[in-house]
Amino acid sequence: MDSKYDLTVALTYYEPYISGLTHTARSIAEGMVERGWRVAVVAAQHEPDLPTRETIAGVDVYRSPVLMRVNRGFVAPRYPALAVRLARNSSVMLLNLPMAEAALVSAACGRTPVVSMVHIDLYLPPSRLSRTLMRLSDFTSRVAIRRSAAVVAYSQDQALASQLWPDMQRRRFTPIAAPCLDRRDGQPRYRETRALHVGFLGRVVEEKGIQYLVRAFQRITDPDARLLIAGNYHAVAGGSNLADIQAEIAGDSRIRVLGELRGKEVDDFYASIDVFALPSVAESFGIVQAEAMMCGIPSVTTDLPGGRYPVTATGFGRVIPPRDPVALEKAILELADTTQKWRDIKAKEAREQFSLAACLDAYEALFISLRERR
Template identity: 70%
Template sequence: MNETNTRYDLTVALTYYEPYVSGLTHTARTVAEGMAARGWRVAVATTRHERSLPSRETIAGVDVYRAPVLGRLSRTPLSPGYPAMTARLARRSGVLHLNLPMADAAIVANLVRRTPIVSTLHIDLYLPPGLLNTVAMRASDVTSRSAIRRSAAVVAYSEDQAHDSKFWPLMRRREFQAIPAPCLDRRGGQPSYRKGGGLHVGFLGRIVEDKGIVYLVRAFRRITDPDARLLIAGNYLTVAGGDNLADVRAEIGEDRRIAVLGELRGREIDDFYASIDVFALPSVAESFGIVQAEAMMCGIPSVTTNLPGGRSPVTSTGFGKLVPPRDPEALESAILEMAATSRDWREEKALLARELFSSDRSLDAYEKTFASARTGMNPNFGI
């Protein structure tokens, strides 16, 4: 790859990329690789958040460029060369896909010159309480606002998420699109994590404070069935901003019915979904929850907190139950209610989930948005 000469149809900008896993990186990677599979020339501008990663490589037809990282501030990689590298790539591209929140978004947006920008607002940044995190969130808000002002179009996962966002007054002035995250059909796994015939509840995601896992553990421990199991899967070793595994383990105590599985990938995730009866997403901050949508596509109902955006997979399908944040008693009741639902009802709802959340449907909408921004059109989209 020669950064000085190669021209692209699309540059996707985000600070963490493969092999880092989060909802944001999943969406950005699926969009990048999906557009490349459709014949678009795609670059990703990201940071070298692990020193073992190469500065340039091609993954699934996507040219990935990584800027060096000097350190971190909270969850933010400090990479002085990142804005300039991203801008160079963007200026040789038909359109820039900017993934927010991003600390360098304002700088990048003002360096790209005439290249049109499509910004995806994945979430209003949430960090645990603390002076440093408060400063970081306020700085992030400033950069997001600046980037949105420079954007030809802005995407959020749902109308629900967008209308509750602090950035909605700006977003509504741009060409706005509600595009659900592209989700994978993970049916066909083996129940290799299942032990016995009791109720199996599952959580999958980063092991961090904002996922509310401690409240799920408290809820599960209210269930007295000795054959019930709670499977907690997700990354806690390389989480930006740090994990809260110690808090989760303290809540688990000596309850051997609860297993922490660690990070799962590929077929392991398929097997995880095949092993559970109810999915739980007890977040205290959430904008969509790809993991719950993928669970639904596999025929598994989701119990999730009643948060704008995070509740949209449940409200749009009826395939689950909403509970207040930080409420173990409500979580327990909802889990048991969903566990008692019929197979026919689950199959009916799974069909709807696969229709609404498929990656092809999401990619169709993104492709229209990118094409419109590139040509300066003002389409009336909808999915």
Template identity: 55%
Template sequence: MTDQPTAEPAYDVCLALNYYAPYVSGLTEVARVLAEGLAARGRSVAVVTSRHDRALPRRERVAGVEIFRAPVRAQLGRGVVAPGFPKLVARVARRSRVLNLHLPMLEAGWIAARCRDVPTVSTYHIDVWVPRTLTTPLQVAAVNRSARHALARSTAVVVNSDDQARHSLQWPTIRTRPWQAISAPCLHREGGRPAYRASGGLHVGFLGRIVEDKGIPYLVRAFRRHAAPEDRLLIGGDHADVRGRSAVAEVREAIGDDTRITLLGLLRGRQLADFYASIDVFALPSVAESFGIVQAEAMMAGVPCVTSDLPGGRYPVVATGFGRLAPPRDPDAIWRAVEELRDLPAAQRAVHAKEARDRFGVDACLDAYQELFDRAAAGALLRPAD
């Protein structure tokens, strides 16, 4: 149930991004948790996004956050064509103390130029990655150019980790601005029941959008080559409402007739806690990854992680030591890492879980963003050394 919109106030912060809840992705979850968390702390928060689903209202108030949605004319790959979106962002941003842009975003450069009088903090999530087609090089080049212009005009830049920033294509621009690493806000999914366990064997889990960049078929091949008859692989995540192209057909082809592997679909709320409580090892076999909120939440729930050795995506494992890294696209290496973690003692899991909660919890993220927004609004930022 949503609250009714109120009269037009001035906002402490305006967040702008192409997709917002109820659409689910790592980027949208960062923005949602940030917006709702700041609103719960008494800040006035607006979100400007696209009306990617026509069933959604043009404007509503949810969890204390004022949401403005620009009509969509068409979809282009993972992006949307919403001609009124930049103007809507500019209109709301001019009534806000700070604009928070979430990149990559095709319109970011234009918005940053139009809002040059508003302190702008750009959150740069990841270098854009899309499955290659004849037109994607042009799309990627346009998005990268727009991000570069927006970052260059930003009052400050946020990245998920130092590792992500320094390996980014945008690092030459990021390093010229005041920048700060703030880990994505991750929820402690506690109190779950092992509702998805189906045997006494090893249970490995994946959670995320069912898209090509998550590398799920490599995990499936690893499991099918090496897992014992009593072992199980649980794959949770949305494959119906996926912008761009769902990879569920490729995943199902890789699964074949193996009844030990289950596609759970989109999980929400208590189902997520039950999922983490049902697995022994979490696997994130991505071929492109910025942070991986799901792996950090698994760690917070006491589950060690196998993740691809990619800049940014490897950070939660490297920072906590609660997992193993594997080369991308290498099923045998993925399973060797799984085997190394399957019998990790409960006491060691508990120690690492607490460290993960302290490092990646929501409060630490909100504290850092709130301080940064206040400093940006006050013009109190200094350019740091590399």
């Protein structure tokens, strides 16, 4: 009997939640639907008013009710059974890691080949509970990888530095860059002056290192310069550190906290800045910086495996040590001085490497090969 779905994508958070992981999963799911695939997504019902069953852009979305929250995760008792049922009724399962239920789900998929997508080694702000949760996360990810037909990470750079690499290298491993959107149609509606505008876009959380960017920007004395901080700080998994960032800003009237941006607002954000900054202390790729680069905006990023890859692969930016406002300020000013010709050349390279089409081509080839083997 034919499977109901060609592909099931399993993860914890899905639309309307915004993160690099959910962006990647949604781009793959919707992209494969556009290529004629039947796709299901199984996720947690992370907000109680979300429907447990709906169709978004052709993707059948199933959400499992949540009993309680644990840090960034959930206790959703029905999730494993729901994920397994969909997986067994699919040609291929894409399992997004880290995920607390990964070991259970991967063990029960039957003949359906599992592709484990390793987004990042779980990072949580230091505490005794965090250390326990990270060890448990690594354990469930290792079990899932060992039971997978193939494993994907954003880059070889990310994979080699992962604690999971000893298990990943024993499977069929494929590096596939994250799916990035071409956002060149924006208007500079967030630009206020003709002076330097620096931008950050992402979840407003501790591991993004935004406080170091604020300190770096405050070393720049130009009264007309601006720092634009955009991203969700309301319903963020694990909680936002907005209060700490506002304390760092300390009344600096040149800094704008824009909040969450979507769709055309993101395009307009990129059109409003001269330099993008991603000062993370934990990062695996940074879709936002790659999309900025595709728009012709160079990026400053920290020297983290995976997170530095978009810059090192194109040369379109600077890599600095984490938690170093002095180095961050210097890199921002260096990139602000670069020529338009250099930016245009590097932007073209970034679009060639990180386009949505290139990502979907790689995933489709992998899925087809596994489906045929099944």
